[in-house]
Amino acid sequence: VKKKGGKYASKAQPVRQAAVLGAGIMGGGIAYQSASKGTPILMKDIKEDAIELGLKEARKLFGKQASRGKLSVEGVAEKLANIRPTLSYGDFDNVDLVVEAVVENPKVKGAVLSEVEQQVSDNTILASNTSTISITRLAENLKRPENFCGMHFFNPVHRMPLVEVIRGEKTSDAAVAATVAYAKAMGKTPIVVNDCPGFLVNRVLFPYFGGFSLLVEKGADYQRVDKVMEKFGWPMGPAYLLDVVGMDTAVHANAVMAEGFPDRMARDAKTAIQVMFDNDRLGQKNAKGFYAYE
C-alpha cells in the first residue's frame, strides 16, 4: 500500500474531460462530484430513466448547496451544465478518463470495457469502480490493459473522502497517476493499493462484520453492540453499517473474501448476515434490515 499516491501525482496530466458509464447510485454520485469540482463529465447509461434519476440526484445535491448559500442560482446551472447525459458514445473520443460504474457483474463489465475501449483515444484511461472484481481479471480482454486500473469510490460519493486506486498487474504508472490526479481534483483522498480480494477497506471491514455476525449468532443483542461501538468512537455500529451497505452487497463481498482467504474468511455455518439476506431484510434499500426504516 502506497499512502496517498503522492509519488504518482506529479507525473499526471490533468483530466479535462471525464466520462462515467452507469448513472446509478455510484455513477450519479461520481458525475455530481466531478461536476461540482469543475471537471466536465459525460454520464452514459443504457436506460433513459436511469439518466433521469442520476440527474435528479445531482440537482437535489446542488440545490442543497444553494439553500445553504454556497451556490447561487446561476452557480447551480453552471455546475449542472458540467454533466452531459447521454445514451451514446458520441464525443467519447475527447475523454481523458472514463469511470466504469455499471452493475457488479464481471461479464457485463468486461463487455462494457471492451466496447468503450473502441470509442476512446489510445491515451484515454479506463477505471473501474468495481467493489470486488479483480482489476487484473477485468483487464484480460482489453487491448490496452496498461491504461486500465480500479477507481473505487464509497457510497455516498459526495460524502466519503476515500478513493482506492487499484493497480492491476499490467496497469502503468501513468494510468495510476492520472487516476490519482482526477481523484484529487474531485476533492477526494486517493490511496494506491495492489489488486487483492477486498482491496484495502473491505479487507479490513469484512473480517469486522464477520466478528459481529459471530457475536449475534451467539445471542448478542445487535443494538447493544452498535451502541458499544459508537461509544468506542465509531460513527455507527456494525448492524447499522450493514443496513447502509445492503445485505445483498455484504453477502456477495463476503463470498469474494471467503474465496480469496479461505482459511480466515470461509465458514460452513450460515452467518447472521446470510440469514438476514435469506429473509429479504436487505437494509435501507428495502427499508428493513437490522433496523426498520420509514
Ligand code: NAD
Ligand atoms: P446501480 O444498479 O445503482 O447502477 C448501475 C447502472 O448501470 C444502472 O443505471 C444501469 O442501467 C447501468 N448500466 C448497466 N449496463 C450498462 C451499460 N452497458 N452501459 C451503461 N450503463 C449501464 O449500481 P451501483 O450501486 O451504482 O453500482 C455500480 C458499481 O459501483 C458496481 O460495480 C458496484 O459494485 C460499485 N460500487 C457500489 C457501491 C454502493 O454502495 N452502491 C459502493 C462502491 C462501489
